[in-house]
Amino acid sequence: MSPSPRPAPLRRALLGAGVLGAAAAVTGCATPSAIVVSPQPLPAPRVRPGDRWRYAVINQYNGSKTGEILAQVRSVAPQVLVELTTDKGVRQGDELYSAPWQVIQEPFYDIVQIFDSPQTLLPAGIGLGVSMVQRTAYRVPGQDDRYAWYARSEPVQWERVRVPAGEFDALRIQRDIFFAHSDRWRITPSRRETLWYAPQVNRWVQREWTGWYRWAGVRVPLREDWVSWRLMEYLPAPISG
Numbered sequence: 001m002s003p004s005p006r007p008a009p010l011r012r013a014l015l016g017a018g019v020l021g022a023a024a025a026v027t028g029c030a031t032p033s034a035i036v037v038s039p040q041p042l043p044a045p046r047v048r049p050g051d052r053w054r055y056a057v058i059n060q061y062n063g064s065k066t067g068e069i070l071a072q073v074r075s076v077a078p079q080v081l082v083e084l085t086t087d088k089g090v091r092q093g094d095e096l097y098s099a100p101w102q103v104i105q106e107p108f109y110d111i112v113q114i115f116d117s118p119q120t121l122l123p124a125g126i127g128l129g130v131s132m133v134q135r136t137a138y139r140v141p142g143q144d145d146r147y148a149w150y151a152r153s154e155p156v157q158w159e160r161v162r163v164p165a166g167e168f169d170a171l172r173i174q175r176d177i178f179f180a181h182s183d184r185w186r187i188t189p190s191r192r193e194t195l196w197y198a199p200q201v202n203r204w205v206q207r208e209w210t211g212w213y214r215w216a217g218v219r220v221p222l223r224e225d226w227v228s229w230r231l232m233e234y235l236p237a238p239i240s241g
Contacts, residue, residue: 034159034196037169042124045100045202047073047080050237053203056164060208060226069229071095071203073237079104100202109191109209110224111182113138115149121204122197123153123173130154140182147180161196161206165231168205170196181213189213191224205231 051073057066068087074094075081082095084107093107102118117136126132131154137146156172177191191211195204211224 034161034172037158037160039128039158040169040171040199042122042171043199044124045122045199047076047100047202048237049073049075051202052233052235052237053201053231054233054235055229056232058208058228058230060210060228068232108207111140113140113149116146119149119151120153121173121175121195122171123155126155128155128157138179143182145182147182149180150178152176159196161198163205163230163232165201165205165233168196168198168200168231170198170205172196177211185216187214187216189224201231201234203234204229 053071055069055071057069058064059066069092070085070087072083072085073080074083080095080097080100082097084092084095086092093112094105095103095107096105097103098118101121103121104115104118106113106115106119115136115138117134119134119136120132123132131152134151134153136149138149139146153173153175156174159170159172161168161170173195175191175193175195177193179189179191181189189211190213191209193209194207196206197203198205206228208226208228210226212221213224214221
């Protein structure tokens with residue numbers, strides 16, 4: 001595989017603190033629109049074909065809205081297939097789960113990733129402040145190579161968050177990810193991701209991620225995108241009969 005071109009000028013250079021310390025500074029705390037609430041029961045997600053969630057996609061670097069994504073459940077057996085489409089009608093790939101929300105195929109990041117074993121986005125049955133560690137490998141479409149993946153997930157606390165769709169009580173889940181990137185020029189990549197899962201909509205009402213890596217031959221760590229999805233509308237499938 002030929003080397004990837006070098007990145008644009010270091011507009012994403014990260015100076016000063018270490019990678020994970022900086023990650024905590026930008027994504028490790030509650031959003032300004034969230035307040036802490038008492039812990040609540042966490043029922044198992046219930047999704048049906050036709051369930052839809054519409055999200056605003058936000059560039060967290062400048063707070064601008066870059067578009068919208070419609071996530072729609074197409075099937076629930078033998079796997080949960082969620083189709084992603086932009087507000088312009090362009091397909092953005094599919095989310096694939098062994099069960100809600102045990103991810104097998106993830107198009108949320110900069111590349112589509114297909115995991116060897118399902119990755120838990122909603123760590124049910126784990127106490128607040130307790131971490132769950134998952135190790136696996138992933139591949140990207142069209143390649144046979146496998147790349148290491150290590151994720152540490154922690155349900156942090158329950159918060160009342162405000163998004164365009166309204167206010168929701170949500171469990172904030174923090175994920176620290178260390179992995180090998182399919183772009184071999186990226187050295188020691190890591191990510192921090194935060195999800196706010198609301199039982200009321202059976203899915204996250206907000207999800208954001210960013211990441212850091214070193215480029216071969218460049219000392220200064222570089223930033224990945226910093227993206228947030230915020231729920232604009234939840235449309236459950238009609239109940240027949």
